[in-house]
Amino acid sequence: MMPFSRLFFICAFSSLGVAVMAEAASPPGAQGGDFGPPRGAPIRAVLTSPPAVPPPLHRNYPAKVIVELEVREIQKEISEGVTYTFWTFGGTTPGSFIRVRQGDTVEFHLKNHPDNKMPHNIDLHGVTGPGGGAASSFTAPGHESQFTFKALNQGIYVYHCATAPVGMHVGNGMYGLMLVEPPGGMKPVDHEYYVMQGDFYTVGKYRERGHQDFDMQKAIDEKPTYVLFNGSEGALVGENALKAKVGETVRLFVGNGGPNLVSSFHVIGAIFDRVRYEGGVHEQENVQTTLIPAGGAAIVEFHLRVPGSYVLVDHSIFRAFNKGALAILKADGPENKLVYSGKEVDSVYLGDKAANLAAVSEARSAEERGTLTKEQQMKAGESRFTGTCSVCHQADGKGVANVFPPLAGSDFLMADKSRAIGIVLNGLSGKVTVNANGYDSVMPPMSQLNDDELANILTYVRNSWGNSGDAVSAEEVKAIRNSTRRAEGAAH
Numbered sequence: 001m002m003p004f005s006r007l008f009f010i011c012a013f014s015s016l017g018v019a020v021m022a023e024a025a026s027p028p029g030a031q032g033g034d035f036g037p038p039r040g041a042p043i044r045a046v047l048t049s050p051p052a053v054p055p056p057l058h059r060n061y062p063a064k065v066i067v068e069l070e071v072r073e074i075q076k077e078i079s080e081g082v083t084y085t086f087w088t089f090g091g092t093t094p095g096s097f098i099r100v101r102q103g104d105t106v107e108f109h110l111k112n113h114p115d116n117k118m119p120h121n122i123d124l125h126g127v128t129g130p131g132g133g134a135a136s137s138f139t140a141p142g143h144e145s146q147f148t149f150k151a152l153n154q155g156i157y158v159y160h161c162a163t164a165p166v167g168m169h170v171g172n173g174m175y176g177l178m179l180v181e182p183p184g185g186m187k188p189v190d191h192e193y194y195v196m197q198g199d200f201y202t203v204g205k206y207r208e209r210g211h212q213d214f215d216m217q218k219a220i221d222e223k224p225t226y227v228l229f230n231g232s233e234g235a236l237v238g239e240n241a242l243k244a245k246v247g248e249t250v251r252l253f254v255g256n257g258g259p260n261l262v263s264s265f266h267v268i269g270a271i272f273d274r275v276r277y278e279g280g281v282h283e284q285e286n287v288q289t290t291l292i293p294a295g296g297a298a299i300v301e302f303h304l305r306v307p308g309s310y311v312l313v314d315h316s317i318f319r320a321f322n323k324g325a326l327a328i329l330k331a332d333g334p335e336n337k338l339v340y341s342g343k344e345v346d347s348v349y350l351g352d353k354a355a356n357l358a359a360v361s362e363a364r365s366a367e368e369r370g371t372l373t374k375e376q377q378m379k380a381g382e383s384r385f386t387g388t389c390s391v392c393h394q395a396d397g398k399g400v401a402n403v404f405p406p407l408a409g410s411d412f413l414m415a416d417k418s419r420a421i422g423i424v425l426n427g428l429s430g431k432v433t434v435n436a437n438g439y440d441s442v443m444p445p446m447s448q449l450n451d452d453e454l455a456n457i458l459t460y461v462r463n464s465w466g467n468s469g470d471a472v473s474a475e476e477v478k479a480i481r482n483s484t485r486r487a488e489g490a491a492h
């Protein structure tokens with residue numbers, strides 16, 4: 001008998017060395033279907049960058065469709081002030097959205113831009129044949145490869161790079177979606193959007209600024225620094241939020257590139273009318289959260305009855321609030337108090353995603369130039385205060401009587417700057433007296449905030465609502481952080 005370790009080695013070798021994953025063809029008679037040879041003149045596929053989806057095809061015959069996809073290795077922002085070198089299909093993570101019709105013959109051209117450093121290929125899960133195209137598409141920088149496949153099965157399919165080390169290529173953002181429309185097309189909706197989750201592994205901590213490199217060990221350990229929709233914390237929030245109107249229907253093509261995590265995809269405030277789970281043809285109705293495996297996709301549809309912000313999350317919820325897996329769909333239109341009497345989703349759910357990121361970014365670049373002013377810090381701090389501290393101390397800093405002490409006009413806060421920094425980093429419990437009122441409660445440590453964030457927040461707090469003090473610098477925060485003794489294994 002072959003020893004287990006040997007067996008494992010062979011399996012690992014064949015999957016990495018050949019870098020292909022075999023996908024079985026569907027059994028005859030299932031949803032697969034060949035509608036004969038391509039007809040008409042060849043058609044160049046419309047490719048779109050996320051969150052856009054190419055328009056419906058409205059075509060009633062199988063055609064020859066030409067897809068040209070170019071791999072680009074490019075540096076982009078992964079979070080405010082943090083850059084990362086993404087490897088992309090078409091210049092974006094996720095890559096360009098491809099839309100074809102069941103029965104189409106796809107002539108696929110994969111180009112690897114001459115400036116790139118790595119060889120790449122593509123494995124399309126919508127392809128029937130060993131490797132899904134991977135073996136035929138291995139392409140060195142400055143080269144192009146071509147292969148042809150027939151889109152036999154309708155559905156929404158992930159594609160990804162499968163060049164060794166596969167995990168690294170996928171982890172750097174090399175994945176996207178291809179929709180194979182059913183022959184009769186899909187039911188019309190008001191909006192179609194393209195959203196894809198991915199986990200990212202950087203050497204630096206979450207939001208540690210500057211350029212960040214890929215961390216292979218974190219990736220192997222499956223400990224992502226970021227979990228993101230569409231490759232960046234800012235991809236689908238603020239100005240970039242998805243948009244719709246009350247009364248409209250929305251269809252999301254949601255993929256999960258992985259490389260490691262399974263997504264518990266959820267939209268806060270919406271119930272999915274229909275989910276084509278796992279991207280197959282069966283529909284489930286009235287779904288709250290749908291699982292999307294790594295290397296899988298789903299089609300979710302819902303309609304909007306009440307205006308406001310709907311928050312897309314991975315409901316493995318630390319990923320949403322502490323690793324970036326959060327996006328917003330903004331619905332405009334008239335209120336419907338019969339359906340929902342509440343207020344607009346507030347800072348509780350939006351957190352600092354509702355924040356003024358421009359102020360944060362302005363403060364950061366000013367600090368890099370050495371020109372950071374107290375006012376810039378305060379503006380940046382205000383937006384981070386919202387959704388972090390305001391939950392308890394309230395947006396006006398007045399706190400809640402007997403429960404959360406005030407920061408506005410707080411003698412305790414203003415008496416000792418270093419102590420205030422320590423409180424935010426390490427939390428506070430036990431009896432404190434603020435403006436002659438006693439509190440005996442617990443504030444959790446907020447050490448997940450980085451030095452800049454914390455310095456800006458405290459500068460804002462110490463100079464708002466009647467408080468007046470000097471600025472708090474990132475260096476001061478850093479010194480106190482480093483001098484704090486923490487339990488073994490505790491963060492930062």
Ligand SMILES: [Cu+2]
Pocket residue numbers: 087118119120121161162163169174
């Ligand atoms: Cu690649």
